[in-house]
Amino acid sequence: MHSIEQLQEIVNRAIASTKYTQKPTELYEPISYLMELGGKRMRPVLVLLSTELFGGNVMKALDAAIGIELFHNFTLMHDDIMDKAPLRRGKPTVHAKWSESAAILSGDVMFVEAYKMMIKVDDAILREVLDIFSATASGVCQGQQADMNFENREEVSVEEYLYMIKQKTAVLLAGSMEIGALIGGAEKDQAKLLHEFGENLGLAFQLQDDILDVYGDPEKFGKLVGGDILANKKTFLLIKAKELANDNKSKELAKWLNGTSHEPSHKIAAVTEIYDSLEVRQLAEVQMHQFVSKALSALEQIGIENKSKKLLADFARALLIRQQ
Amino acid sequence: MHSIEQLQEIVNRAIASTKYTQKPTELYEPISYLMELGGKRMRPVLVLLSTELFGGNVMKALDAAIGIELFHNFTLMHDDIMDKAPLRRGKPTVHAKWSESAAILSGDVMFVEAYKMMIKVDDAILREVLDIFSATASGVCQGQQADMNFENREEVSVEEYLYMIKQKTAVLLAGSMEIGALIGGAEKDQAKLLHEFGENLGLAFQLQDDILDVYGDPEKFGKLVGGDILANKKTFLLIKAKELANDNKSKELAKWLNGTSHEPSHKIAAVTEIYDSLEVRQLAEVQMHQFVSKALSALEQIGIENKSKKLLADFARALLIRQQ
Incomplete structure (x- = not known):
């Protein structure tokens, strides 16, 4: 079994070795750019850790782990447009470096790439994993919209706030771990x-x-x-x-x-x-x-x-x- | 077997009876709005026609047909932002009626809904259908980016143009029909x-x-x-x-x-x-x-x-x- 640092290393190596070289380049370069900006890789690490917890081989879960990280970064790419954020991890955001249109469309194709990675799981768990992944994706979008709505509202209750952060942040950790567990044979x-x-x-x-x-x-x-x-x-x-x-x-x-x-x-x-x-x-x-x-x-x-x-x-x- | 008009009617009835009522409403109302703007429903009709060609029951292909129409309308929602289009079928576009952020995020969640509909196919063809759908989705994004790139280029060859329209328009008809055929038992x-x-x-x-x-x-x-x-x-x-x-x-x-x-x-x-x-x-x-x-x-x-x-x-x- 691996340490957190070893799992981060496995994820980072996989990301570094995956090049998005398809055409047009405006569509695929931003994917590589954003994925390689770094970060703690918490979500993919949790996928791998969940697989190992049930005795599975982390290499079998690596595609799904990268799929989760692709999905997470796709949401960042689109969130940054909506938030008009100039920087992400100290570097220009995709819409600032390329254009808003490129960031919209590159995000869309990044989401497809995420699904493509999830689809690689074994037949026996394919439907289950895709159902979890799709429900997770809907939840994250709902959370982001709720978060934006809160900016324009005078009053937000604690209950509403907790539901929003559950959708925006927690469901993706939950989905990542559930998928990792299934790949591990749970x-x-x-x-x-x-x-x-x-x-x-x-x-x-x-x-x-x-x-x-x-x-x-x-x-x-x-x-x-x-x-x-x-x-x-x-x-x-x-x-x-x-x-x-x-x-x-x-x-x-x-x-x-x-x-x-x-x-x-x-x-x-x-x-x-x-x-x-x-x-x-x-x-x-x-x-x-x-x-x-x-x-x-x-x-x-x-x-x-x-x-x-x-x-x-x-x-x-x-x-x-x-x-x- | 059904006529084109009968198939259009089946698609329109299915769309009219599917309400996207989840919360937040800013996320789901635009889906219903855009889907109900009408149109010839060419893509979903081709799905159903392809199913019938191979002796399949159209009702078995209806979810996938709606999934294809959801995907198509998701691309329209995002394309309209990029093109800064004020109108779609004579009505305000989603970004004009709600906001650009809402159109980005509602499009994203619409794409998830499209996948959810595609995932409903039988286990025996699930992987095949999802592979085709994902490849189709990538192709459409590539075509849209190529189309935008052409606007800023002095020279475009006939060959490049034909490749662009193949990606932007033709692959979705192709994918719709291939998926319909598989559902029909081809x-x-x-x-x-x-x-x-x-x-x-x-x-x-x-x-x-x-x-x-x-x-x-x-x-x-x-x-x-x-x-x-x-x-x-x-x-x-x-x-x-x-x-x-x-x-x-x-x-x-x-x-x-x-x-x-x-x-x-x-x-x-x-x-x-x-x-x-x-x-x-x-x-x-x-x-x-x-x-x-x-x-x-x-x-x-x-x-x-x-x-x-x-x-x-x-x-x-x-x-x-x-x-x-």
């Missing part, structure tokens, strides 16, 4: 347990991301700390703060959210102080811990003990360690 | 013959479209006659005219193509006169007839005689009747 009910693990892990991850965006160590976080606050992003923290604030606090929060001329560092400090006074960080952590517990409980129900299972449990438990 | 080699029929039929159709855009009866054509000329669109006629023109004619043609202040009707009349003098219409017709012959020859090799085969042959032969 029975459907066992694969479903891993789906449950992945979904709760994804939810916990997103909550951690919300927390770190405000409370993270700028050096470790990799993104600008306070970015969500500056963008008035409706994260778990902001939604919960609005819910809990009394009249005075509500007005103070609204002042910072609605103002346009605040010094960025002042706004970040003031909103963080409101969060602190309402203890929304603690509430987010409680919620996150619940998701981690659910994930671990699903994992425990899988009656296998091996190194891969330990890696998955470690992965989840690492979220419980409070990070600054 | 052997792979028989289905391939129908693929060949569909591909050549599609090429002939596109050439007819090029001819009718210049020489069609305005009342029957449904689009503005001369539109391609006004847009300097690199059709078979223009490419061939550039190829055949002597120095004088080249200069005259270039004058009309490069000028920006021509009265539209003058430009249409003058370019049509150049086409007439170089007899490019006749050359397009010869080329079109060759494709129709190839299509009919592939059809004849299918050793079945029934009403569906006669309908398909009539469909192709109708292209041989010179239309004004």
Whole structure:
């Protein structure tokens, strides 16, 4: 069985050796470009880890793992157009480097490539894998649309927020792991347990991301700390703060959210102080811990003990360690 | 066996009774909207006709037929964004009515819905159908990108043009028919013959479209006659005219193509006169007839005689009747 680093290496080697050289080049070059920008390869690694958990050979799951990474990057390519993002991992986004039309169409063909990779699984699990993959893909699109809708809405409930991050982020981790499990030879009910693990892990991850965006160590976080606050992003923290604030606090929060001329560092400090006074960080952590517990409980129900299972449990438990 | 009109009716009823009611509505309403704008339903009808040709029940092919129509409309939704088209069948395009982001994302989820419909075929042909569908989808994207590239190129050869229209238009007819045949119980080699029929039929159709855009009866054509000329669109006629023109004619043609202040009707009349003098219409017709012959020859090799085969042959032969 492989370590996380070894699995990342396997994924990166497979990506580096797959060239999208078909014509027209405007359609295929962006695929190679985006795939080779790097990243932690969390989703394909989880596919491979799930295969190994059930005693399968990771090489048998590699096509599907790459298919998942292709799908994930296709969604990034289209999301970046919608968000008008100029940069992705510090490099120009596809629509900025080529054109918006190229990014739309290259994304479309990338999605086809993702399906082509998924279709390579064995006949015995083909329909099952494709059903999971298609349901996952629909979920991710729904999550992205819900996220965009939230930007234009005054009020979003915690429940709606959790459903949105489930669709946008967690279902892909869940689908990746369920597919990996099936390729590894898992029975459907066992694969479903891993789906449950992945979904709760994804939810916990997103909550951690919300927390770190405000409370993270700028050096470790990799993104600008306070970015969500500056963008008035409706994260778990902001939604919960609005819910809990009394009249005075509500007005103070609204002042910072609605103002346009605040010094960025002042706004970040003031909103963080409101969060602190309402203890929304603690509430987010409680919620996150619940998701981690659910994930671990699903994992425990899988009656296998091996190194891969330990890696998955470690992965989840690492979220419980409070990070600054 | 059904007539073309009966098959259109079956397709239209299926579309009218399929509601895309999932949430968020911004994602699913555009699917219903675009699917219900109407049209001849040529592609799904060809799926059903191909199934009947091999003795299959059309109801067994209906999901795949709708899947093909979903795919086709997904490409229209994204093409309309790239072309900045305000109208589709006289109604606002999806990006005009909702937003560009909604059109990107709704198209993406529509593509997933198309795959979901294709996945419903029997296990015995699942892999085969998905391979054909994915290859078709890649081809259509390639054709659309090639078409966009041609707009920015000075010279395009006839060979390049024919390859582009094969990808953009013909492969989808070919794929639709091949899939319909497989659902109808055809052997792979028989289905391939129908693929060949569909591909050549599609090429002939596109050439007819090029001819009718210049020489069609305005009342029957449904689009503005001369539109391609006004847009300097690199059709078979223009490419061939550039190829055949002597120095004088080249200069005259270039004058009309490069000028920006021509009265539209003058430009249409003058370019049509150049086409007439170089007899490019006749050359397009010869080329079109060759494709129709190839299509009919592939059809004849299918050793079945029934009403569906006669309908398909009539469909192709109708292209041989010179239309004004």
